[in-house]
Amino acid sequence: xxxxxxxxxxxxxxxxxxxxxxxxxxxxxxxxxxxxxxxxxxxxxxxxxxxxxxxxxxxxxxxxxxxxxxxxxxxxxxxxxxxxxxxxxxxxxxxxxxxxxxxxxxxxxxxxxxxxxxxxxxxxxxxxxxxxxxxxxxxxxxxxxxxxxxxxxxxxxxxxxxxxxxxxxxxxxxxxxxxxxxxxxxxxxxxxxxxxxxxxxxxxxxxxxxxxxxxxxxxxxxxxxxxxxxxxxxxxxxxxxxxxxxxxxxxxxxxxxxxxxxxxxxxxxxxxxxxxxx
Amino acid sequence: xxxxxxxxxxxxxxxxxxxxxxxxxxxxxxxxxxxxxxxxxxxxxxxxxxxxxxxxxxxxxxxxxxxxxxxxxxxxxxxxxxxxxxxxxxxxxxxxxxxxxxxxxxxxxxxxxxxxxxxxxxxxxxxxxxxxxxxxxxxxxxxxxxxxxxxxxxxxxxxxxxxxxxxxxxxxxxxxxxxxxxxxxxxxxxxxxxxxxxxxxxxxxxxxxxxxxxxxxxxxxxxxxxxxxxxxxxxxxxxxxxxxxxxxxxxxxxxxxxxxxxxxxxxxxxxxxx
Numbered sequence: 360x361x362x363x364x365x366x367x368x369x370x371x372x373x374x375x376x377x378x379x380x381x382x383x384x385x386x387x388x389x390x391x392x393x394x395x396x397x398x399x400x401x402x403x404x405x406x407x408x409x410x411x412x413x414x415x416x417x418x419x420x421x422x423x424x425x426x427x428x429x430x431x432x433x434x435x436x437x438x439x440x441x442x443x444x445x446x447x448x449x450x451x452x453x454x455x456x457x458x459x460x461x462x463x464x465x466x467x468x469x470x471x472x473x474x475x476x477x478x479x480x481x482x483x484x485x486x487x488x489x490x491x492x493x494x495x496x497x498x499x500x501x502x503x504x505x506x507x508x509x510x511x512x513x514x515x516x517x518x519x520x521x522x523x524x525x526x527x528x529x530x531x532x533x534x535x536x537x538x539x540x541x542x543x544x545x546x547x548x549x550x551x552x553x554x555x556x557x558x559x560x561x562x563x564x565x566x567x568x569x570x571x572x573x574x575x576x577x578x579x580x581x582x583x584x585x586x587x588x589x590x591x592x593x594x595x596x597x598x599x600x601x602x603x604x605x606x607x608x609x610x611x612x613x614x615x616x617x618x619x620x621x622x623x624x625x626x627x628x629x630x631x632x633x634x635x636x637x
Numbered sequence: 638x639x640x641x642x643x644x645x646x647x648x649x650x651x652x653x654x655x656x657x658x659x660x661x662x663x664x665x666x667x668x669x670x671x672x673x674x675x676x677x678x679x680x681x682x683x684x685x686x687x688x689x690x691x692x693x694x695x696x697x698x699x700x701x702x703x704x705x706x707x708x709x710x711x712x713x714x715x716x717x718x719x720x721x722x723x724x725x726x727x728x729x730x731x732x733x734x735x736x737x738x739x740x741x742x743x744x745x746x747x748x749x750x751x752x753x754x755x756x757x758x759x760x761x762x763x764x765x766x767x768x769x770x771x772x773x774x775x776x777x778x779x780x781x782x783x784x785x786x787x788x789x790x791x792x793x794x795x796x797x798x799x800x801x802x803x804x805x806x807x808x809x810x811x812x813x814x815x816x817x818x819x820x821x822x823x824x825x826x827x828x829x830x831x832x833x834x835x836x837x838x839x840x841x842x843x844x845x846x847x848x849x850x851x852x853x854x855x856x857x858x859x860x861x862x863x864x865x866x867x868x869x870x871x872x873x874x875x876x877x878x879x880x881x882x883x884x885x886x887x888x889x890x891x892x893x894x895x896x897x898x899x900x901x902x903x904x905x906x907x908x909x910x911x
Contacts, residue, residue, distance in 0.1 A: 377716055382730040385792070389733065391756065392745050403754070448641050455638035467639060474650050478848070478894040480870065484877050484887040485653035485660065491667060508645045538638060567738040569852050570870070574878055585740040589856055592744055601748055608744040612737050619736045623729045626736055631796045 389612075396606040403601045417602035418610070424603075425591050426580060427610060434566060434584040435614075437502045441565045442558055444507040449557065450550075452508070453516025454542045458528060468517075475510040483574075490575050501575040502583065506565060512557045515632075519553040520546055556629040559622065563630075566615055584611050660887035667881055678888040688889060690864055691872040692896070694779055698868070699847045701783035706843055707836060710791050714798035715828075728799070732792035739789065743856040746785045747772070750857075772858055775865035782853050782866055790846065794839050801835035802828065837908045841901060848897045869893050 395403045396417045398410030421427055455461070456468055486505060495501040523546060531545045547554065572586040579587070588607045619626055661678060665671040682688060713731060717724055734742060749756045750771035758768040771781040809827045818826075850868040854860055860867035860875075873893065877886030 374716060374719055374721065378713075378721065378727050381713055381716075382727055385733055385788070386730050388745055388749060388756075389737075392748075395748070403748075448645075451638045452642045459638060461639065467642070470646060471642075474646070476898075477650070477654075478845075478897045480848070480873065480890045480897065481657055481894040482650065482653040482890075483873070484883055484890055485656040486649065487877070488656065488667065488883065489648070489653060505649050508642060508649075513642070542638075563736060567740075569738070569740055570874070574874075585738050588744070589740045589852065592747075593856055593859070601754070604744055605748065608741045612741040615736055615738065616733075619733070623732075624725075627728065627732055627796055630732075630735065630793055631800055 392605050393609055396602055396609050398602065400600060400602050403605075417600075417606035420600070420603045421591075421607045421610065424596055425587055425607070427584070427587065427607070429580055430582050430584040430587040431610075431614070433499075433581060437499060437583060438562055438565045440499075440503045441506045442561045444503070445509050445512050445561045446554060446558060448508055449512035450516045450520075450542060450547070450554075452513045454520055454538075454546060456513070457517045457520040458525075459538070471510045471513055475514070483570075487574050496575055497578045497581055499581070502572060505571075509557075509561065512561065515553055515557060516550070519550050523549055555625055556632055559625055559629040562618075563615065563626070657887045657891055660884045661891065663884040665883045667883055671884075674884070678885050681885060682888055682892060687864065687867065687872060688869070691867045691869040692893075694865065694867055695848060695850060695869050697779050698783050698786070698850055699844060701780055702786055702847055703840060703843050705783070706787045706791055706794055707839055709787060710794035710798050710839070711832075711836075713791070714795045714802055715824075717795065717799055718802045728796065731795050734789045735792040737789075739852045740856060742785065742789045743853050746788075747857050750781055750785075773862055775863045778858055778862060778866045782850075782857065786847075786850070786853060790843065794843070797839060798832060798835055801832040805831040833908075837905075840904060840908070844901060844904065845897070848893075848900075 394410060397413045397415070399412065399414055402410050452467075452471075456464060456471075490496050490501045490505075493500070495504070527545060527549070528541055531541045536544065567585060568583075569585045569589055572583045573589070576582050576586065582590070588611045591607055592604050662673060662675060663671045664674045664677070717728060721727075748754075752758060752768060752770055752773055755771070757771065761768055770777055772778050805827060810823060813823045813827060849870060851870040851874065854866040854868050854871050855874075858866045860871050869889075870893075873886050873889045876882045876889060
């Protein structure tokens with residue numbers, strides 16, 4: 360009995376050591392990054408976390424060298440527009456597919472499933488050409504419009520709406536609600552979890568998107584934040600000053616980390632549910 | 638209700654797909670008129686060493702990344718699935734790199750991987766080991782990127798495995814305990830069969846993600862050294878948007894997409910047979 364108890368204490372110690380080492384491996388680099396941005400340039404790269412003095416010079420240089428505030432506002436505008444658009448349009452399609460009868464409903468459903476399996480590598484070049492033809496290169500339209508619909512969001516809304524009782528919708532129809540009123544006044548308030556899931560995933564993926572902006576935006580004042588920071592580091596304007604590069608990266612990470620700090624549970628649940636869809 | 642989708646689909650999916658089929662047979666730099674070149678794009682592709690190099694690089698990435706990711710994710714998920722305190726904290730910390738932009742992670746790891754000043758080499762030197770040319774050696778560069786990508790994504794797969802593990806009825810383990818089964822036997826005969834669908838999903842998701850590898854080599858290495866980290870997407874990007882070979886880039890895109898789809902079909906067949 361005693362041996363067993365010692366054994367289980369040993370097990371606990373090993374278990375927690377592994378878990379803590381894991382947490383250090385995933386969090387330490389970020390903590391190091393932030394401390395490096397505040398340290399004098401010659402102290403960066405040391406393993407210690409507390410610099411001899413705290414400097415904000417690295418950040419001042421980022422703000423002086425690139426229009427990062429503008430890029431932040433661009434990213435915010437683009438990301439919020441996409442998120443709002445996806446919520447509205449995808450829920451409309453999801454509603455039509457789950458509750459309305461019309462010709463070709465199944466066809467549309469299969470088309471949507473098909474687009475989910477279509478690798479983006481096929482449409483990358485022709486979509487860029489489309490932007491050129493529309494005259495959308497170097498405009499917000501190129502960043503927003505192609506992302507307003509999302510097959511994953513449509514499927515998720517469709518599934519969610521199918522679980523809402525038909526009586527609720529019938530009652531609203533008898534009261535004279537239009538289809539739009541039914542969707543936004545009756546279904547939306549009953550679909551908060553689905554709205555949160557789609558909202559968080561859309562926000563996160565569009566905030567972090569970088570390949571498409573690199574392709575369609577060349578003008579610096581229209582660049583999104585990840586794009587601007589990536590080009591800043593790649594383009595050599597950071598002049599191989601580690602602190603400045605890391606400060607730019609820290610600023611880029613900040614908004615999503617703050618959001619994550621508040622809505623951590625929702626982030627994890629939402630992301631996990633994207634996997635479960637497949 | 639449905640009409641926005643139809644317009645959207647025709648404009649941003651159907652038209653691009655059809656137009657890329659047109660591009661297959663043309664040379665075009667967007668500015669001058671399109672020029673019909675027959676199957677030149679294909680003959681060029683077959684002889685294009687860089688394209689095959691980029692495919693090989695992408696496959697090297699996947700071969701390291703996917704197994705590593707599954708082993709690490711499964712291991713940490715198993716640990717989190719024990720009776721522990723602070724599970725929420727640990728889970729949230731493993732998940733942190735998932736939510737942060739790939740650009741942040743690559744800039745950060747570029748510093749960690751630095752040859753002289755990088756944190757990892759400094760640690761190796763402290764342990765009196767020799768330095769590793771993480772990003773500067775053609776042999777190490779792609780594995781280093783795969784390691785970093787695992788660090789970034791594994792949190793998501795930990796959560797997916799955790800969901801899978803929690804579907805296993807605890808009675809199974811209790812019964813196995815009574816029979817005197819050891820850890821490995823329980824894992825092999827109870828856990829593994831139960832989470833097979835999750836493993837399948839993780840393989841498919843990380844294959845799709847891995848074939849999209851772009852920003853990591855773009856920021857960290859530009860595809861070097863000696864093209865050892867040139868991913869296929871980075872190569873297509875260069876063909877399309879550095880050289881404006883639209884026809885050829887579209888051809889690369891279609892061929893690459895067909896390769897991706899067949900890899901996924903083969904994986905699916907293989908796993909279904911298991």
